[in-house]
Structures are given as C-alpha cells and as structure tokens.
Amino acid sequence: MRQMDVVGVRVEMPRNLPMVLLREVEGSRFLSIWIGAGEASAIASAQEGVVYPRPLTHDLMVDMLGALGHSLSQVKITDLDQGTFYAVLVIDGVEVSSRPSDAIALAVRTGTSIYCADEVLDEAGIPDPDPEPELDEGEEEQQVEKFREFLDQVTPEDFG
Secondary structure, X not given: OEEEEEEEEEEEOOOOEEEEXXXXXXXXXXXXXXOOHHHHHHHHHHHOOXXXXXXXXXXXXHHXXXXXXXXXXXXXXXXXXXXXXXXXXXXXXXXXXXXHHHHHHHHHHHOOOEEEOHHHHHHHOXXXXXXXXXXXXXXXXXXXXXXXXXXXXXXXHHHO
C-alpha cells in the first residue's frame, strides 16, 4: 500500500465530470478517480475548511463515529475492476466497504491517511509528466498546476 495525498478536485470539461486527484506521497504517480458531483463538492469544501451550519452527510458520519467512541484510522483504495475503484474504511481495525469518493471525503474531514494498493497504482497510476526530485513549496505548486493543465485535456477514454 502506498500513502496518497489529496491534490484536489477538478471538473473535466466539456463533459463537466468531476474527478478527485491523489498524489503518491513517496513517489511520483498520480491517481485520478471520476466521482459524483456531490462527493466532489464534499471533498472540495472540506479541503477549503468550509463549515456548514448543519452537518452534511460526511460531517454527520464523522460526528456519529465520534459520538459512538470510534475513529477512522485509514482509508484504503483496494481494487480497480473494469474501471471502477473500490475502497474500505478502517474503523477501529474493522474494514467497511466504501466508495472511494465517500472514503476520501471522510479522510479529508478527519485528517486520516489514504493508502492505495500497489496493484491499483501500477494499473491506473499516472506518472508525473515533469517530475523534479526536490521542490520547494512554490515549485511544487507549479508542478501540480502543470498536471492540472494536463488533466484539462484528458478524457475518461484515455484511462481505458
């Protein structure tokens, strides 16, 4: 399993399809997962620190886990089958099946680590189009922006 960071949520135009973009922490690959509009909004709002007056579904799930004395310890993207990604939530050592988009939305809210199976990254990982070994924060943001520009040109068919 490889640890991943959430780079962000993008909307692919002209089809208006949202995707979440993950980056390998100890490597140079990215993983792009097409997701629903609601989940894209949930991930993006959590990344931006938006707090709603009443809890949305993912906020409610985090609140319920806490109220019941449980915690989310890991999110794992475990499989890719015919273009569909699968994930699990690890809650107090118990694995619960989840859509990756929901799992990522919960991870972003709780600061929980996201991991991806090596086989999934080997199959669907996208190499960094212009990797650089040691980047300062400004240079890293430029690299992410280059990759976002690449994603603006890519279509779902490009991923098989």
